[in-house]
Amino acid sequence: MTQFRVLPVRRGDAYLLQSRRGSYLVDGGAQGSLLPEMLTDRLVRKLRVAVCSSTCSERLGGILEIMEAEFPVVEYWFPEKVELVPEMAHRFNGDWDGWLKLLGLSGYEIDNDRAGWISPVKILDGDGSHRRLEGAAVLIGLAVTACFGMSPYKGMSRSAFLYGGEDATPAGLIHFFEKTLVLLSDRAAARSKDETGAINRILRRTGWRLFSSGSLEDIILLCGRLLNVESQRMKGNGGRGMRIVVHGLTMAAMMAAMLTKTESHIRFFSWTGKLEKHFVPRHPLICLNGVEATSLPEVAPVTTPSMIFQEIRRTTSQSKGLAFQYGDANCGALFCGNTKMAFLGRREVVALDRPTVIAAPRQGNCSSDRAYGRIVSKDPKQDIWVRSHYSYARKVSDQFKEKTNKLCLNNCVHRTVHEVLLSHSDGKWNRLAGASCICG
Numbered sequence: 001m002t003q004f005r006v007l008p009v010r011r012g013d014a015y016l017l018q019s020r021r022g023s024y025l026v027d028g029g030a031q032g033s034l035l036p037e038m039l040t041d042r043l044v045r046k047l048r049v050a051v052c053s054s055t056c057s058e059r060l061g062g063i064l065e066i067m068e069a070e071f072p073v074v075e076y077w078f079p080e081k082v083e084l085v086p087e088m089a090h091r092f093n094g095d096w097d098g099w100l101k102l103l104g105l106s107g108y109e110i111d112n113d114r115a116g117w118i119s120p121v122k123i124l125d126g127d128g129s130h131r132r133l134e135g136a137a138v139l140i141g142l143a144v145t146a147c148f149g150m151s152p153y154k155g156m157s158r159s160a161f162l163y164g165g166e167d168a169t170p171a172g173l174i175h176f177f178e179k180t181l182v183l184l185s186d187r188a189a190a191r192s193k194d195e196t197g198a199i200n201r202i203l204r205r206t207g208w209r210l211f212s213s214g215s216l217e218d219i220i221l222l223c224g225r226l227l228n229v230e231s232q233r234m235k236g237n238g239g240r241g242m243r244i245v246v247h248g249l250t251m252a253a254m255m256a257a258m259l260t261k262t263e264s265h266i267r268f269f270s271w272t273g274k275l276e277k278h279f280v281p282r283h284p285l286i287c288l289n290g291v292e293a294t295s296l297p298e299v300a301p302v303t304t305p306s307m308i309f310q311e312i313r314r315t316t317s318q319s320k321g322l323a324f325q326y327g328d329a330n331c332g333a334l335f336c337g338n339t340k341m342a343f344l345g346r347r348e349v350v351a352l353d354r355p356t357v358i359a360a361p362r363q364g365n366c367s368s369d370r371a372y373g374r375i376v377s378k379d380p381k382q383d384i385w386v387r388s389h390y391s392y393a394r395k396v397s398d399q400f401k402e403k404t405n406k407l408c409l410n411n412c413v414h415r416t417v418h419e420v421l422l423s424h425s426d427g428k429w430n431r432l433a434g435a436s437c438i439c440g
Helices: 035-041 057-068 081-090 096-102 129-148 158-163 170-190 193-213 216-231 236-261 305-316 366-372
Strands: 002-006 015-019 022-026 047-051 073-079 265-271 285-287 290-292 324-327 332-335 350-352 356-359 375-377 384-387 406-408 420-425 428-433
Touching: 015 332, 035 057, 047 057, 057 073, 057 236, 073 081, 081 129, 081 236, 081 305, 096 129, 096 305, 129 158, 129 170, 129 216, 129 236, 158 170, 170 216, 216 236, 236 305, 285 290, 332 350
Parallel strands: 022 047, 047 073, 073 265, 332 356, 350 375, 356 384, 384 406
Antiparallel strands: 002 015, 002 420, 015 022, 265 290, 285 324, 324 332, 420 428
16 A cells, blocks of 8 residues: 655655655655654654755755654665765865855955865765765854854964864864854853853753764754854844855755765765656656766865855755656656756656646745646546645645645645645545645
């Protein structure tokens, strides 16, 4: 029996498909949705694959949480940008003044004489894990600079910034994170007014325990969380934009830490912008607009503030998401919630020849109207359209409203969250839980 769930995450998408081939999670919603607990409550003991279709926080956040919780997952599938950003940060030219000026936080002139900052360092292993952790350190440093409006690292050499003047060792990286954690804990404690001293002691004690018995990856996660809290203090329109940048930087840093720590098999997919029809080896899924990446895209030997900024903006946007299609002999599922299906040519369509559950393009938003004409079904009455629309301010697509069978995670009338559960039997999808979508 095949089951399809739209999980009740707080923001974004999270779909769970369970079949004889195993359990497949497609996207995880935003951080704070308690996704690991949801999976455990639904008696999911292991995921065969956890798929992330986009690096935006509404899909990547929950995947990060299950990695951190060490939930049993055989394989993770990510867009290649998850690996690209830490590598770019690893090659940062150390132009902190330029980074501040780019963010509109300083009147400094850009210093173009910093190329020596990325002088070669000793790599401890050949699998790139140390490069990821170095990249994570630079990403945390960039986020700290954005939060404080100044660079605590201004004028430092690469060795002093990352290692406190030491050789390229994990102990040297811990020295950098120790300084950063003290800075962040002081700021967090200062917001607690009368309890400043107590809060500061708790935070520092937590950090010291991590330094003595925790892993470097755990320290990166703690710094990332503190930075996300710090970023929430930024106000106004400019503050919102800065929050997005800081969140993108910290998410990339935390993902770099988890990629280094996890023992699961990792696959990266590159977006091709055209229709692909090849199944992923050993799995009943096709990546419709991407192919498995065998290597990273070419990265400039030296990266500048503007290059990293532009890449962070791209990773936090909801464009160019990967689309996946599941199929067995009896039923199918189409995951295209983060795409407008624009990768299809003028006469190309995604053909559905069996009862299929379709995650509505862009969560049923009216911006994706054209996508519906690119999905052609042999028997539309057998299909079920679902959406996990979390913002009632967004207008729902007229194309979605016209569908015969449509379900909504957030009930349109009473505005209550209803988990969607579908089961395939007797040649059709049967609704076991979830509310019909009545879009006005």
